[in-house]
Amino acid sequence: MKVELTASQRGARAGFRSFAAAEIAPHADRWDREEALPRELLDKLRTSGYLGSTLPRELGGGGHDMITYGLLSEEIGRGCSSVRSLLTVHDMVAQAILRWGSREQKERFLPALARGELLAAVALSEPGAGSDAGSVETAARPDGADFVLDGRKKWTSFGQIADLFLVLARCAGQPAAFLVPRLTPGLTATPITGLLGTRASMLAELAIDGCRIPRENLLGRVGVGLSHVMATALEHGRYSVAWGSVGIAQACLEAALDYSRKRQQFGKPLADHQLIRAMLTDMITRVRAARLLCLRAGHLRDSGDPGAFMETMVAKYFASTVAARAAADAVQIHGANGCSADYPVARYLRDSKVMEIIEGSTQIQQITISQFDFQEF
């Protein structure tokens, strides 16, 4: 296996890094405090082609391979996890439509998603259904040419502003996925505020009361809404979150290196204290290991290898725990300063905790990964 970026991928990464340094990182703490992303940023993301960047060029997308998309997730995530989250959930829906949508659905939704004219979000979790996604209670009832949906969705990232929701419901007891426009009568989004991390992700709770959805908005057949449609979205989400976690860990490492060079204690820089060096070394090693796992998952995804599913899960599991550990150590190295709003490491710590919960918690990944290897060996 050759672990090397192509010239095109390196060039793309430089562009992502430059964009994040100019347009994202300097503002991320303010967006975190304000618990919102500004409209101007969304316009810049649209203009840059970062929304729907993995969609094929013929549909108006960026045609990014999975490695390039991973680099985008890392660099944007290094600046602000909420912005990375915006790209993640939007692309989760785009990928699900690309994979399982009818020709009509692809033509209707994908060009608009590629241009960012439509902003998409995933409505999966419910007040009573988190890790156990199969237990969703939102109900879809066939009624003439339509389905009528009733239920509650919670923790929907960018639910405050998304134009289109991928909603998992149950239809006659079977999972079914629907594309639900925001303006559907009966759909109400209530902002969720005061979150621990990724506070600018503009989460919402969705009330779905008698929403009438035409049959042509059923994505995939009834019965495969979770096992195939939502699985496609979630695998893509895990992949993006894995890279985004590498971005957080990298940001922690850079902040810790910078601070430990400048901060003097006991007459010498923190960097000259061996216990600080040990933390930095672990951080450096784990970040590199996590990035390698992400690259491997990306290569397998690009080649359509069936092993991509598990390798993506392994990458997400490891990278999210690396981010959490790196953030905790970065705060530790910063001491009291790390606990203040004067340095971004406190935000990294709060955001990293979220990475261990979204798109499959650390414990769900542990169960699934071990279950798979018990099956195989």
Added chain:
Amino acid sequence: MDQRQQRIKDFLARFFRNHDLGPNDDIFGLGFVNSLVAVQLVAFVEKEFGIRVEDADLDLDNFRSIAAISALVARKTEQPAAGG
């Protein structure tokens, strides 16, 4: 068991430890196939045989046995996939 069926059996064998899978064995009925396997099975069939599994193909009966999967592949390779 023909060559195509053997390739399918070789892939499934990793999930069916200590069970010699026959061409018509119901892989769902044997209890080895969960959603994780189902996702990888679709990816395997697509990559191994160069076909695209569409929503219309996701009938459980198309994946119920080695013979059924092989028949699906045969149909997909003999007839170019419809757009969608």
